[in-house]
Amino acid sequence: MIHSDASCHIRVAGEGDISALHKLIEASVRGLQAGDYTAAQIKGALGTVLGLDTQLIRDQTYFLVEAIDSHGAMTLAGCGGWSKRKTLFGSDGASVREPELLDPQTDAAKVRAIFVHPDFARRGLGSLILAHVEAAAQAAGFSHFEMGSTLTGVPLYHLKGYVEVERIAVPLHNGEALPVIRMIKTANKALPSSS
Numbered sequence: 001m002i003h004s005d006a007s008c009h010i011r012v013a014g015e016g017d018i019s020a021l022h023k024l025i026e027a028s029v030r031g032l033q034a035g036d037y038t039a040a041q042i043k044g045a046l047g048t049v050l051g052l053d054t055q056l057i058r059d060q061t062y063f064l065v066e067a068i069d070s071h072g073a074m075t076l077a078g079c080g081g082w083s084k085r086k087t088l089f090g091s092d093g094a095s096v097r098e099p100e101l102l103d104p105q106t107d108a109a110k111v112r113a114i115f116v117h118p119d120f121a122r123r124g125l126g127s128l129i130l131a132h133v134e135a136a137a138q139a140a141g142f143s144h145f146e147m148g149s150t151l152t153g154v155p156l157y158h159l160k161g162y163v164e165v166e167r168i169a170v171p172l173h174n175g176e177a178l179p180v181i182r183m184i185k186t187a188n189k190a191l192p193s194s195s
Contacts, residue, residue: 007067007068008065008066008067008068008077008125008128009065009066009067009074010063010064010065010128010129010132011063011064011066012060012062012063013056013057013062013063013064013079013081014057015057017057017064017076018052018054018057020076021052021064021076021079022051022052024076024078024079024115024117025046025050025051025052025079025113025115026046027117027118028078028115028116028117028118029042029045029046029050029115030042030046031117031118031121032116032118032121032152033050033150033151033152035152036150036151036152037150037151037152037178038176040174040176041172041176041177041178043174044172044173044174044175044176044178045170045172045176045178047091047093048090048091048093048094048095048172048173049089049090049091049094049170049172049178049180050091050150050178051090051091051092051093051094051113052091052092052113053083053087053090053091053092053094053112053113054092055083055085055087055092055099056081056082056083056112056113059083059084059085061081061082061083061084061136061137062079062080062081062112062113063079063080063081063129063132063133063136064076064078064079065077065078065079065125065128065129067120067123067125069119070119076117077116077117077119077120077125078114078115078116078117078120078125078126078128078129079113079114079115079129080111080112080113080114080115080126080129080130080132080133081111081112081113081114081133082109082110082111082112082133082134082136082137082142082145083102083109083110083112084101084102084104084109084110084140084142085098085099085100085101085102085110086098086099086100086101086102086107086110087099087110087112088110088146088147088148088182089110089112089113089147089148089180090148091113102142104140104141104142104143105141107142107144108142108144108145108146108184109137109140109142109144109145109146110145110146110147111130111133111134111137111145111146111147112147114126114129114130114133114153116129126153126156127156127160130156130157130160134187138187142187143186143187144184144185144186144187145162145184145185145186145187146182146183146184146185147162147182147183147184148168148180148181148182148183149162149180149181149182149183150180150181151179151181154181154183157183157185160185161185161188162183162184162185163183163184163185164181164182164183165182165183165184166181166182167179167180167181167182168180168181168182
């Protein structure tokens with residue numbers, strides 16, 4: 001599934017994108033979440049709670065957005081994905097992993113790790129990624145979505161129809177805790193049938 005127009009391009013992330021994605025995620029967290037989390041929380045969460053889950057890349061359910069930067073060149077501007085597995089949030093280094101597959105008939109697809117580079121903040125990329133992710137999960141048969149949102153993401157997700165159901169204080173290796181908000185949504189409509 002690829003989205004492309006004159007200003008941006010969305011494609012499935014591959015193994016060759018991992019290094020660039022790590023850099024993008026760190027820049028996003030440090031640049032956009034400092035108003036919601038302390039420096040100690042950010043330091044403890046990067047690479048564990050906040051980071052890349054490469055299982056999504058192997059499952060081909062993680063996407064990246066390339067957009068035109070201020071110099072007119074296409075550059076990595078955002079990323080995000082969904083999962084057909086039970087893990088709600090966290091990177092490869094997270095302590096809790098639930099790799100079991102979900103049942104699209106009864107379970108909610110997990111919306112995972114949406115990050116936008118600070119240079120591209122407030123340009124609609126987060127909304128674009130979320131819509132792309134939801135459409136991909138719906139195409140795979142899911143009609144419900146669930147996420148573990150950062151405090152920073154909650155306003156956007158509320159606007160997009162997500163409802164807060166739980167606040168989780170995730171313990172970090174440095175003694176801090178990171179508040180994560182579990183949110184859910186039911187898809188607005190089913191995909192058109194192909195008859």
